[in-house]
Amino acid sequence: MTYKSILIDQITACYNDKSWFIPLADILADLTVSEAVTENENKQSICSIVNHIIYWNERWLERFKAGEFVSNNTINNDETFSLTPDQFEDLGWNETLIRLEKVFSNWRTVLEETDESKLTRQIPEYYNAQWWGVVSNLSIHNAYHIGQIMLLKKLIRVK
Structure with missing residues (x-):
């Protein structure tokens, strides 16, 4: 096993590999737009959590491809959960799902093409963490929110 193979396995398990x-x-496959934007008592919705997942996966993918950590302090983490008006319609929700699939697909492709040595490089600007650890923690972050989404879906369907 290599860091690369483990990370590819983690990314794939999060998005489309039943494990x-x-x-x-x-x-998300059978979720309606109405269900996706339904908020719980904490004002969270499946769509808002998906937006958050997309945001952080896109940011870290950009950083990984660039080979450096560039902080984006212009956005508050709470803003990453925001919905756009078009996401309340089928077309906007479908575009969100396409963007989600694209970021996970891009992660797999980039990891497959990455030399193993890049994964052991440290990121001085980010606690001297190694890239493999950061990407692995991103997968843990994804799994955490996937659990939230599953729970929200179950709660919505019970009502």
């Missing part, structure tokens, strides 16, 4: 938990693509 220890239901992957995100399967959870």
Whole structure:
């Protein structure tokens, strides 16, 4: 096993490989836009959590491809959960799902093309963490939110 193979496995398990938990693509496959934007008592919705997942996966993918950590302090983490008006319509929700699939697909492609040595490089600007650890933690972050999404879906469907 290599860092690369483990990271590819983690990214794939999160999005579309049935393993220890239901992957995100399967959870979202039959979800209506109405269900996706339904808020719980904490004002969270499946769509808002998906936006958050997309945001952080895109940011870290950009950083990984650039080979450096550039902080984006212009956005508050709470803003990454925001919905856009078009996401309340089928077309906007479908575009969100396409963007989600694209970022996970891009992660797999980039990791497959990455030399193993890049994964052990440290990121001085980010606690001297190695890239493999950062990408692995991103997968843990994804799995955490996938669990939230699954729970929200179950709660919505019970009502």
